[in-house]
Amino acid sequence: MSESPALPVTLDRGSPTPLAVQLAQELRAAAGDGRLRSGDRLPSTRALALQLNVSRTVTAAAYEQLHAEGWITGKHGSGTYVTTAPPGSPSARPKAKATESADVAAVDLRPGSPWASGIDRSAWRRAWRGAADVAPLPRPTRAGVPAYRAAVAEHLLRHRGLRVSGEYDGGEGESVLATAGTTAAVAELAASVLCRGDVVAVEEPGYQRAVQTMRAAGLVVVPVPVDADGLLLDAVPAGARAVYCSPAHQYPLGRRMSAARRVELVDRARRDGWLVIEDDYDGELRYDVAPLPLLASLAPDVVVHLGTTSKILTPALGVGWMVAPPPVVAAVLHHRDITGTSPSAAGQFVVVELARNGDLGRHLRKLRRELSERRGMLVDALTGAGVRFLGDDAGAHLVVPLCSAGQEHELIEAATGRGIVLDGLARHHCGPATWFGIAVGYAACSREQLQAAIPDLLSLLSRSSDQWGTPSG
Numbered sequence: 001m002s003e004s005p006a007l008p009v010t011l012d013r014g015s016p017t018p019l020a021v022q023l024a025q026e027l028r029a030a031a032g033d034g035r036l037r038s039g040d041r042l043p044s045t046r047a048l049a050l051q052l053n054v055s056r057t058v059t060a061a062a063y064e065q066l067h068a069e070g071w072i073t074g075k076h077g078s079g080t081y082v083t084t085a086p087p088g089s090p091s092a093r094p095k096a097k098a099t100e101s102a103d104v105a106a107v108d109l110r111p112g113s114p115w116a117s118g119i120d121r122s123a124w125r126r127a128w129r130g131a132a133d134v135a136p137l138p139r140p141t142r143a144g145v146p147a148y149r150a151a152v153a154e155h156l157l158r159h160r161g162l163r164v165s166g167e168y169d170g171g172e173g174e175s176v177l178a179t180a181g182t183t184a185a186v187a188e189l190a191a192s193v194l195c196r197g198d199v200v201a202v203e204e205p206g207y208q209r210a211v212q213t214m215r216a217a218g219l220v221v222v223p224v225p226v227d228a229d230g231l232l233l234d235a236v237p238a239g240a241r242a243v244y245c246s247p248a249h250q251y252p253l254g255r256r257m258s259a260a261r262r263v264e265l266v267d268r269a270r271r272d273g274w275l276v277i278e279d280d281y282d283g284e285l286r287y288d289v290a291p292l293p294l295l296a297s298l299a300p301d302v303v304v305h306l307g308t309t310s311k312i313l314t315p316a317l318g319v320g321w322m323v324a325p326p327p328v329v330a331a332v333l334h335h336r337d338i339t340g341t342s343p344s345a346a347g348q349f350v351v352v353e354l355a356r357n358g359d360l361g362r363h364l365r366k367l368r369r370e371l372s373e374r375r376g377m378l379v380d381a382l383t384g385a386g387v388r389f390l391g392d393d394a395g396a397h398l399v400v401p402l403c404s405a406g407q408e409h410e411l412i413e414a415a416t417g418r419g420i421v422l423d424g425l426a427r428h429h430c431g432p433a434t435w436f437g438i439a440v441g442y443a444a445c446s447r448e449q450l451q452a453a454i455p456d457l458l459s460l461l462s463r464s465s466d467q468w469g470t471p472s473g
């Protein structure tokens with residue numbers, strides 16, 4: 001917000017148009033072309049009258065008009081501010097594209113974004129201040145900041161039941177590496193451990209950013225269907241070099257890979273030479289479901305475990321971790337060395353501080369409580385309305401299956417008209433879509449927005465009465 005030093009206004013005293021009307025027109029035009037921006041403080045009516053050499057009645061009348069039109073806001077004594085500007089002007093706040101016609105504030109119910117506004121701001125500031133106190137490093141730490149990797153080891157033990165070894169000094173036997181997030185880690189694996197032309201089996205539907213990242217690196221991605229137990233192992237093609245999956249909370253369907261399928265998967269991986277990439281994107285967010293052993297604890301020799309702070313803090317931090325067998329760690333470190341790339345240390349220091357102050361633990365408890373309550377609201381409403389949904393009591397989204405692409409498309413369009421942004425399942429396939437429906441995320445919006453959107457969502461879903469569409473169980 002800034003105060004406009006001298007308003008860019010000229011008045012024509014010879015014109016038959018009253019001065020107050022001219023002034024209002026000038027101010028509207030200034031907001032329209034960006035000379036005035038949303039949040040700019042306007043001078044008082046008295047100061048502006050002095051500047052323009054007009055009576056205060058003129059400035060007061062112009063402000064009153066603009067106030068009535070919603071261009072400015074403010075009370076006597078506390079300042080007057082520009083609040084809005086026409087679409088297309090530099091000061092216009094971007095709205096969600098889909099809702100422009102509806103002219104309502106969009107409620108974003110797409111999955112993916114975390115509850116970033118739930119991060120305690122003093123804890124966040126404390127962590128950044130602490131991170132800023134660290135002496136500048138003379139060179140990048142290829143494996144990641146040792147204190148960060150130690151904090152990750154502690155986090156994995158406490159929240160994921162995974163015990164990892166290492167001195168975190170970059171020597172032999174390291175198994176934990178810092179990454180710039182899961183997608184960045186996939187790119188590193190594709191460039192270091194895997195080779196162009198290697199076949200990678202991925203869950204279908206699945207996480208398309210990983211798919212695109214692998215394809216961009218020249219890997220051959222083969223979609224493999226999932227059933228209620230997880231990835232269908234018999235559909236993994238012969239000669240596959242790796243299998244990418246999200247066993248804790250299959251993305252986007254939200255179900256856990258069963259214990260039996262996990263054991264079978266790592267057995268097959270050992271027998272057939274697959275490297276298993278375990279995407280544990282939101283494994284910390286589990287409410288009423290028992291934890292199952294991570295693939296990385298069942299078979300640390302063939303599993304690369306990827307974690308991220310994107311769902312528990314913010315993707316803007318760009319911080320994650322990899323736990324991998326020694327040859328994979330060595331290959332990734334070698335790749336970082338020859339390409340001169342390593343994940344930025346700044347975000348790692350922030351996580352170290354959050355963990356050291358106990359703020360990470362407090363935030364995780366608060367996050368779980370909040371998201372489990374939001375999920376409860378949504379589940380109660382859907383159950384009460386007889387709407388079938390999928391997904392374990394975990395994570396930050398659930399899935400409402402539908403019968404067809406047409407139904408999915410219609411529902412998303414209708415929701416858009418009511419200011420609700422939804423995500424469809426069809427786009428989470430890399431082959432022809434077999435699952436249709438919507439994935440409803442409940443972390444990115446506020447609790448009030450979610451509460452207000454639920455009746456609309458139910459009424460839209462009740463129109464999709466023929467709701468059942470689950471191709472593989």
Ligand SMILES: Cc1ncc(COP(=O)(O)O)c(C=O)c1O
Nearest residue numbers: 181182183207251281308310315
């Ligand atoms: C399935 C899945 N994996 C991983 C991630 C996180 O990726 P990153 O750490 O690159 O932000 C996401 C984020 O949306 C996701 O949905």
